[in-house]
Amino acid sequence: MHTSLTRIAAALAATTMLAGVANAETIRWARSSDALTLDPHSQNQGNTHTLAHHIYETLVGRDNDGTLTPRLATEWALKEGDDTVWVFKLREGVKFHNGADFTAEDVVYSITRAKSEFSNMKQLHSVVEGVTAVDDYTVEFQMAGPSLIYPNNLTNTFIMDKTWADENDLATVQDFASGASNHSVLNTNGTGPYTLVSREVDVKTVLASNPEWWGEAPAVTGVEYLVIADAQTRISALLSGEVDIVQDVPPQDIERLSSTEGFKVETGPENRFIYFGYKFGEEPLKSSNITDSNPFNNPLVREAMELALDRDAIQKVVMRGQSIPTGIPNPPFVAGWTEELDAYPAPNVERAKELMAEAGYADGFSVTLDTPNNRYVNDEAISTAYVGMLGQIGIQVTLASRPVAEHSPIILANESDFYLLGWGVPTFDSAYVFNDLVHTKTDTHGTYNVGLYVNPELDAKIISLGTESDQAKRDATVADIWATVKADRVLLPVHNQVLAYAMRSGVTLPVQPENQPNMTTVTFE
Amino acid sequence: MTDLPHSPEQPVPAAKTSRWKTFWRSDIVWSYRRSPVTVVASIVAFLLVSMAVFAPLLAPYNPFNPATLNLMDGFTPPNSNSMGGRYFALGTDSQGRDVLSTIMYGSRVSLFVGAMATLFAMVMGVGLGLVAGYVGGIWDAVIMRVADVQLSFPAILIALLIFGVARGIIPPNQQEGAAIWVLILAIGLANWAQFARAVRGATMVERQKDYVAAARILGVNPFIILLRHVLPNVVGPVLVIGTIGLALAIIEEATLSYLGVGVPPTQPSLGTLIRIGQQFLFSGEWWILLFPAITLVLLALSVNLLGDWLRDALNPKLR
Numbered sequence: 001m002h003t004s005l006t007r008i009a010a011a012l013a014a015t016t017m018l019a020g021v022a023n024a025e026t027i028r029w030a031r032s033s034d035a036l037t038l039d040p041h042s043q044n045q046g047n048t049h050t051l052a053h054h055i056y057e058t059l060v061g062r063d064n065d066g067t068l069t070p071r072l073a074t075e076w077a078l079k080e081g082d083d084t085v086w087v088f089k090l091r092e093g094v095k096f097h098n099g100a101d102f103t104a105e106d107v108v109y110s111i112t113r114a115k116s117e118f119s120n121m122k123q124l125h126s127v128v129e130g131v132t133a134v135d136d137y138t139v140e141f142q143m144a145g146p147s148l149i150y151p152n153n154l155t156n157t158f159i160m161d162k163t164w165a166d167e168n169d170l171a172t173v174q175d176f177a178s179g180a181s182n183h184s185v186l187n188t189n190g191t192g193p194y195t196l197v198s199r200e201v202d203v204k205t206v207l208a209s210n211p212e213w214w215g216e217a218p219a220v221t222g223v224e225y226l227v228i229a230d231a232q233t234r235i236s237a238l239l240s241g242e243v244d245i246v247q248d249v250p251p252q253d254i255e256r257l258s259s260t261e262g263f264k265v266e267t268g269p270e271n272r273f274i275y276f277g278y279k280f281g282e283e284p285l286k287s288s289n290i291t292d293s294n295p296f297n298n299p300l301v302r303e304a305m306e307l308a309l310d311r312d313a314i315q316k317v318v319m320r321g322q323s324i325p326t327g328i329p330n331p332p333f334v335a336g337w338t339e340e341l342d343a344y345p346a347p348n349v350e351r352a353k354e355l356m357a358e359a360g361y362a363d364g365f366s367v368t369l370d371t372p373n374n375r376y377v378n379d380e381a382i383s384t385a386y387v388g389m390l391g392q393i394g395i396q397v398t399l400a401s402r403p404v405a406e407h408s409p410i411i412l413a414n415e416s417d418f419y420l421l422g423w424g425v426p427t428f429d430s431a432y433v434f435n436d437l438v439h440t441k442t443d444t445h446g447t448y449n450v451g452l453y454v455n456p457e458l459d460a461k462i463i464s465l466g467t468e469s470d471q472a473k474r475d476a477t478v479a480d481i482w483a484t485v486k487a488d489r490v491l492l493p494v495h496n497q498v499l500a501y502a503m504r505s506g507v508t509l510p511v512q513p514e515n516q517p518n519m520t521t522v523t524f525e
Numbered sequence: 526m527t528d529l530p531h532s533p534e535q536p537v538p539a540a541k542t543s544r545w546k547t548f549w550r551s552d553i554v555w556s557y558r559r560s561p562v563t564v565v566a567s568i569v570a571f572l573l574v575s576m577a578v579f580a581p582l583l584a585p586y587n588p589f590n591p592a593t594l595n596l597m598d599g600f601t602p603p604n605s606n607s608m609g610g611r612y613f614a615l616g617t618d619s620q621g622r623d624v625l626s627t628i629m630y631g632s633r634v635s636l637f638v639g640a641m642a643t644l645f646a647m648v649m650g651v652g653l654g655l656v657a658g659y660v661g662g663i664w665d666a667v668i669m670r671v672a673d674v675q676l677s678f679p680a681i682l683i684a685l686l687i688f689g690v691a692r693g694i695i696p697p698n699q700q701e702g703a704a705i706w707v708l709i710l711a712i713g714l715a716n717w718a719q720f721a722r723a724v725r726g727a728t729m730v731e732r733q734k735d736y737v738a739a740a741r742i743l744g745v746n747p748f749i750i751l752l753r754h755v756l757p758n759v760v761g762p763v764l765v766i767g768t769i770g771l772a773l774a775i776i777e778e779a780t781l782s783y784l785g786v787g788v789p790p791t792q793p794s795l796g797t798l799i800r801i802g803q804q805f806l807f808s809g810e811w812w813i814l815l816f817p818a819i820t821l822v823l824l825a826l827s828v829n830l831l832g833d834w835l836r837d838a839l840n841p842k843l844r
Contacts (some may be wrong), residue, residue: 136754216822234805252808287698318619368698373785380790384620391591397792400701410697417698467556 026222031247040158042174044120054160104133109162110428118173124153127466138183140236145467150426161267217522249500268511272424300359302489307352323495364394375404566830577632584626636792639775644682645713650720658728672718683715727759
C-alpha cells in the first residue's frame with residue numbers, strides 16, 4: 001500500500017513538473033487557515049500578518065535570522081540629548097498602490113490608529129505618547145520614558161495611506177470580537193511588493209506584483225494564496241501539482257514527502273510556543289461542576305495539572321519528534337530565555353493526585369477545554385492527548401474543538417475557562433509576552449490575558465520595562481518577572497513549534513522563524 | 526397500499542405452537558427465508574448492533590474514559606503489543622486508543638444518533654403527513670410546499686445549516702454538551718419530508734374509504750380517526766422509509782462528524798474516527814482509517830438491504 005501510494009505520487013509529480021515550469025513565476029501557496037481580516041490593525045495574529053506583509057509594509061522589518069532591517073524607515077536613532085524620543089527617517093519616493101505618495105503624515109496616522117480603540121496592536125505602542133511629523137520624511141516618536149526596544153515593536157504595525165483611509169472612513173479600527181466590518185477588511189492600499197487582485201475569504205486570495213515597489217523586483221510575480229483546512233487535502237494538492245508550496249505540514253507526513261521525488265521539506269524551529277491557559281479569579285467557572293469556587297485559582301491544582309502533562313510523550317507520539325518541549329512560555333529566540341526557565345518537571349501522576357486531594361478536589365472536577373483545530377501543528381491532537389492525561393488525575397475534560405475563526409472570538413471575549421493557544425514573539429523580547437499574556441487585562445495591555453490573571457506588583461514591573469534605559473537593570477527585572485510567572489504557573493507551556501514548509505523541487509521558500517514566509521524570498525532553480 | 530392485518534376480529538390462534546407456525550408460514554417470513562442476501566444482512570446488522578449496545582461489556586478497553594489511555598501506546602499496529610505491553614487486535618490510533626474498542630463505542634454513538642434522528646423525523650413527518658392528507662386545503666398546500674422545497678436540497682446541506690444556526694444560538698460553553706442533540710435535531714429535521722410525502726399520499730387514499738366515512742358520520746373526533754383508523758393503515762411505507770432512513774441518518778452523521786461539526790473528538794463516532802484516521806493514510810498507519818470505514822460500510826449496507834427487502838415484502842404487487 002505504502003509503495004503504491006508513493007509510486008502514484010511520483011507519477012503525478014512527474015506530470016505536473018512539466019506543466020509547472022511554463023508559468024513558474026506564479027506561486028500557488030496553501031496553508032491551513034486564512035488571514036482573519038485585512039484591516040491592518042485589527043488583529044495581532046500570525047496568519048493575518050503574513051498576508052498583510054505582502055500588501056502593506058512596516059517601518060522596520062526583520063530578516064530570517066532575526067535582525068532588524070530598514071523597510072519604510074531607512075534609519076532610526078534616539079534623538080540627540082533626549083533619550084525619550086525616537087527619530088525615524090523615512091524612505092523617499094515610495095508610492096501607495098493607488099499612486100499616492102508615502103509621507104510622514106501617513107506614519108503619524110497609522111501609529112495613532114494602531115493605538116486607538118479596537119486595535120489589537122496597541123500594547124506594542126503603549127509607551128508612545130505622541131507621534132509628530134517633523135518634515136515629510138522625518139517622524140518623531142515621543143515616549144513616556146526611554147524605550148530601548150521600541151523599534152522591535154514596529155515589525156508588524158502596517159502603514160496606511162491617510163487620505164485613502166479618510167475617504168473610506170477608516171478612523172475606527174474593525175471591532176473584530178463583535179463581528180463589525182469596515183472598508184479595509186476586504187480592500188487594501190499599501191506600499192508593499194504585491195497588490196490585492198481578488199479575495200474570497202477562507203478560500204483564495206490572488207496577489208500581483210507591484211511594479212512601482214521600491215525594492216528589488218521579486219522572482220514571484222503572482223501569488224495565489226489558498227486556504228485548505230484539511231491537512232491531507234493540502235498535502236494531496238501539493239502531490240497532485242495543484243499547489244507549489246504548502247505551509248503547516250503535519251509531522252507524520254514530513255518523512256514521506258522528503259523521500260518522494262520531486263518534493264522537498266524545509267524545517268526549522270519557530271519562534272512560537274504552544275500553551276494551555278486557564279481562568280484565574282474567585283468567580284466559579286462557566287463549564288465546571290464546581291459552582292462555588294474556581295479550581296484553577298488554586299496553585300496546587302495548577303501544579304497538579306503541570307505534573308499530569310507528559311510533554312515528552314506529546315513530543316514523541318503526537319508531534320513525531322517535530323517539537324521542542326518547554327517549561328516556560330518563551331521561545332529560545334527571545335531575550336530573557338534561559339535554560340533553567342526552560343526546564344520542566346517529569347510527569348508524576350501519583351504526586352499530582354495527592355496535590356488534587358490536598359487542594360480539596362480528591363474527586364476531581366469537570367471543565368471544557370477550547371481548542372482550535374486548524375491553527376497550530378496538530379492542535380486538536382495535543383488537546384485530545386492532554387484530556388487523557390488530565391483524566392488520570394480526575395479532571396474530566398470536555399473537548400470543544402473549533403476552527404480558529406470561531407475559536408479566536410470566544411477566547412478574546414474571555415468566554416473560555418480553559419484553552420489552547422500559541423504565541424509568537426515578533427519583537428524577540430520578553431516584554432512582548434508579558435504585555436499581552438501576563439499584564440492585567442486593560443485597554444492597552446493584556447489583550448490575550450484571557451485567563452484574567454491579576455498581579456499588580458508584576459504589572460508595575462512589566463510597565464517599567466517599557467521605559468528602562470539601563471540594560472542590566474532591565475535584564476534583572478525581566479528575569480524577576482519570569483521567576484514569578486513560572487512559580488505562579490500563569491500559563492502552562494507545552495512546546496515550541498517546529499516549522500515545516502513543503503514545496504515542489506525547483507522552488508525554495510526558506511523557513512522564517514516567526515512563520516512569516518514572504519513570497520518575495522522565494523527562489524527558483 | 527398494504528394488507529397488514531390490523532382489525533381486532535382476526536381469529537386468535539388457539540395454542541402457542543400454532544401461533545409460531547402461523548408466523549413461520551406468514552408471507553413476510555417466507556419472503557425473508559427465500560432471500561439469502563437479507564438473511565446475511567440481518568445477521569450482520571444484528572451483530573453490529575449488539576456489538577454497539579453491549580460495548581461496555583465486550584470491548585477490551587474503554588476509549589471514552591481518558592484516564593485509561595496511555596499516549597505511549599499510540600500507533601501500535603494491528604495484532605501486536607504496544608510498548609507498554611498491552612495487546613491490541615486492531616491496533617491503536619494516534620492517541621493510544623484501541624481501535625477495536627473505539628469502533629464499538631463509536632458505533633454506539635453513530636447508531637444512537639441515527640436512531641434518534643430517524644425517530645424524530647418519523648414522528649414529525651408522519652404527523653404532518655397525516656394532517657396534510659386528511660385535512661387538505663391550505664394546510665396540505667403549506668406543508669407539502671415546504672417539504673418540496675426541502676427535498677430539492679441535499680439533506681446534508683440542510684443538516685449543516687441547522688447545525689450552524691444551532692451553534693449560533695447556544696452559548697459557547699454549552700455547545701459540546703448539546704452537540705449530540707443538535708446533531709439529532711439537524712439530521713431529523715433534514716429528513717422528515719420523505720415521511721410526510723409518503724404518509725400524505727396513503728392518507729388521501731384511506732380518507733376516501735368507507736370505514737373512515739363511517740367513523741366520521743358517527744361523529745368520531747378527527748384526531749381519533751387519524752390515530753386509530755388511518756395511521757395503522759399507512760404504517761407500512763413508514764416502516765420501509767424508516768429503515769432506509771436509518772441507514773441514511775447513520776451516513777449523514779458520519780458525514781457531519783467527518784466534516785468536523787459533529788460530536789467531540791474525545792468521544793468519537795464512526796465518522797470522527799474516519800476523519801482522524803484519514804490524517805495517517807499517507808504516513809502508513811492504514812488501520813486507523815480502514816477498520817472504522819469497513820464498519821461504517823457494513824452497518825449502512827446491511828440496514829439498507831433490510832430496508833430494501835422490507836419494501837419488497839410489504840408490496841403486494843411484487844408477490
